Amino acid sequence: MDPDAVDGVERVEHGGKTGVLDFSANTNPESPEGVAEVYQSALGAARSYPQDPPAAFCEAAADYVDCASNAVVPTPGGLAGMRLAMEVSLQSGDSVLLPAPSFGEYSREVRLQGATPVFVDHDAILDADPSEHAMVIICHPNNPTGEVYDDTALRAFAARCRDHDTVLLVDEAFLDFTDHPSLAGENGVVVARSLTKMFGLPGIRAGFLAATGTTRERLGIARQTWNLGAPAVAVGEYCMGRREFVEQTRQRVRTERERLTTELGEQFDVFDSDAPFLLLDVGERSVDRVLEATRAEGIAVRDARTFRGLDSHIRVAVRLPSENDRLCEVLGDV
Structure with a gap:
């Protein structure tokens, strides 16, 4: 920052x-049956420092989005993960391409890094040139308009970002309400996920990033130690298995x-x-x-x-x- x-x-x-x-x-408005019992049973474990990183949580997350477990970086919610991705990717003065209208916290987080948000219509962002930007952020499905992006077009755009060493940060907060596949594990892409939306648990503050290569290494180094408490780890692992x-x-x-x-x-x-x-x-x-x-x-x-x-x-x-x-x-x- x-x-x-x-x-x-x-x-x-x-x-x-x-x-x-x-x-x-x-x-x-609903959460998986059994969440309260899982949370309660995890309180005893909270008297000790949790495993770091939480291996079972990472494996559950990897299975949930179909990527390798070593691609997963646990975070206290999706937004915290996106800030972490920006912290390891952006320098003061960088340009970041954002969709509009979309989630307003993107531009705020970009500005906190000293970078400059550049806006483009949400339905035209996949046609934009990523070469002049350090990062592109996509909300998939977009909030508040609600539409998903075509999978083939999105992966082609990810390839163009990769060719120009532009980080593509994809917020998949609502993707698990759809049948579309995650971009988790795609080279050059950082995917952000959380328990907030699908599982109706915004107060748990549990989520993860998925990334590969050097970006994954940097995220793992910069991530705060013990950034997820024992109840969040236990509830997250449990929820992601409730197919x-x-x-x-x-x-x-x-x-x-x-x-x-x-x-x-x-x-x-x-x-x-x-x-x-x-x-x-x-x-x-x-x-x-x-x-x-x-x-x-x-x-x-x-x-x-x-x-x-x-x-x-x-x-x-x-x-x-x-x-x-x-x-x-x-x-x-x-």
Whole structure:
């Protein structure tokens, strides 16, 4: 991190909403059965330093994304992993290509390294020239628009990045809601994953990076020792082995997303999505009025104006069927 850059970067406060039906966060409303017992049983192990690196966790992560276990670098969540990837890859003054609209923390983290974010339309980023940038960041599927990138095109872009020694950092926070393969293990690519979205456990703070070659070596050296506690290691290993839960979640999200797209599409312009959320253009309505109306009914939706380039949009998560019914009922009266 560049100490001189810190004073020029603002901090955006984040936190879950309580006391409401929360459609503003994209986390799974369900978690695998047995998680509480695994967490509880790991508390005894927390009286000792955990194994570092946690071998069983790394093996579970490698199996989950289909890469070699020695490619895995454990991190306390996906965002912490992305910061680590930037710390070992960027120097002050470097240029980083970012999609827009997309997750706002990317540009903040880039600026903290003293590097400069350069924005390109999210649906045109695979056509961009990576040669002038030290790093390219891709959100796959993209947040908040929800679409995945074509696998062949994405791997071809990764090859172009590799040819120019440009690091490709791929945030796969929502990829396990789809049937698309991970880029974990692809040379020149750093993949970031977490337990936050699929397993509905943002407070656990467990995730990992996957990388190869010199980049993997640098990540392993720079990673903080004991950066995952024993409960996070145990819960992460357990969750990543729950394949039936993942498949059931995918099916539910797919079915409910299609239903929400149809029902909400009667009033709003709904973006096509492969993710567990939908981006809605509210048109001539006031976004503030929509936010106030839903909040009055005990529902929180995401003000998508916080994403670069969006000015009349909200984002809603795909939750459980009865909860989605309630969302449609409330938005139907806005």
